Amino acid sequence: MSVTPGIYRLLGCAVIAVSVAALTPPTAHAAESADLTLPDTRVTVREDPADPLKVTSYTVGNVAYLRRDAGFAKQTGYQEITVGPKGGMAVAVPTSYSGGRDSVLLADLVANSSTKIQTVDKPLVAKFAHWTRNGGKAVLTVQRKNGTAWETTGFVVVDATAKTARRVNVTGVDRTARFRWSPDGADVVAAYQGGTRFYGQDGAVRRTLLRTGVPAGGEDVFSPSGKALMTWCPVTYTEHVCLWSRTSGKLAAKVNVQPKALLGWWDDKHFLAVVPSAGSYRVVVVDLKGKAVRVLAAISAEDWDKKLYLSYTRR
Template identity: 65%
Template sequence: MPVTPGIYRLLGSAVTAISVILLAQPAAHAALPADATLPGTRVTVQENAGDPLTVSSYTLDNLAYLRRGGTFAKQSGYQEITVAPGGAKALAIPTSYNAGHDSVLLADLAAEKAYKVQTVQKPLVAHFAHWSRDGRKVVLTAQRKSESGGWATTGFVIVDAVAKTARTVTVPGVDAGARFRWTPDNAQLVAEYQGGTRFYGQDGAIRRTLAKTGSPAGGEDAFSPSGRGMMTWCPASYAEYVCVWDRVSGKLSVKVKTVRPTALLGWWDERSFIAVIPASNAYRAVLVDVQGRPLRVLAEISADDWNKKIYLSYTRS
């Protein structure tokens, strides 16, 4: 069901809230002021004109903030918001079920319309949204509570952003900690599998397995802009922490000699990526090249905000 400006059907107060944001603020990203502080945090973000990636949304303690123009606004009722490459669309995940179903809100930021799409039923949840590079599909990881009380992956959900539909796929034998992302050609999915990397078709069938690569890493996209390099957390037997593999041959391209990152937030260009590095009782999102050299600080993150599980979602222009 679409939600358009001026129509306030009760799909939940959060749907109305995001509709108001769509109306109230311009769509295009304006440059942030120097050392801009993100609302509700002590995080400062540094952007330059022409940056290939910018912070388009962030989450903090199950609260989601969406960027519209040069500002960010909290989206009540949503725990995660992810913006598609190019910035024209967004997908938001509610904080709670509705009538026994999990769901997502697909927002067309250009047309200023939003659509609610049901995903999985209880006891499953679907989160960790990742857009395909063409902006036509989103994959979410489906999970359920395990006997130990944690969450275990059962498969994935593909949301068709054009048809406004969702399809759940159960994957037999999937790694309990798997988190699904798209391959660069928008055709397959990739996830961790027993310390390596496994590629799946959209039907859940195994297409390829690369053993002992470590788990895929890198924020919204584990692959370099060309699609050739695949970033992982290096296997435990390596002294280095970040590895880059040739997606085609499956061979190791480089082991990055850098300070141990706390998180990896995605490729910047073909030769550098964003890493969150501890710094003086706080953290920094730093641009690092594949030789391990720090090039530029992109964000200063307080320890308090990091402990509240802040996640900066970078979107490619």
């Protein structure tokens, strides 16, 4: 999940296999439609079965909703749900601690089973889950509250096969950092002093790209081919969205668009952006020239002000 710099929760290595109820199924199942109205909102999502992405969960403030088949259901007690590639697994982040510890619910959406996995101890939290492209692991950002602000201290890696969580403290991490995966799933990446830093899964610095601007929002900041990294341009640029070569670190393109949020890549030549539209908002597919070529969702100003976030999963 991400808006213009975003939020989420984490802990150690303990795994608790407990008897937990499956995530709530929708109360009704409708045939797949081109237009879907999201429950408890006035948001309309426009889809086509051939699309490379679809909305699999969303949040309104601290309330999460999960898609099962063609319906969505409110997931009481969870503030965030992120569905993995192909839709087989999901990570759900609770709204509160249990026994002084934070945790995640690792859900197998095919088998309709789940496992509670402890992540971090209070006062730390672990949130903002992001999956590897093969769906084998999820990374969450660990934060600690400092006054009224949350500051990043490291990350947690959840192994979906072993059903374990491993906390990694990162020395010198940017306090605004939010961790995501590199395209091959070997490293994690996060903002670092106005640029982008790559870390090994042990927290060691692997590489730093200076002055790129901070990595953009969405579930994956790298293009489907893995060649391009999307960031919010440095403040010295007129444009707001920048694309960089992952291998050389050189600027590949500056896109003349002014989004309220970025929601990831559509394909190598398009990305998703939330843009203002006549007193409301739209999620649009934008090409690398800054032209909106398709509308994917219509969002009321009221829903947007409630901190609505749409999570798109690659099929």
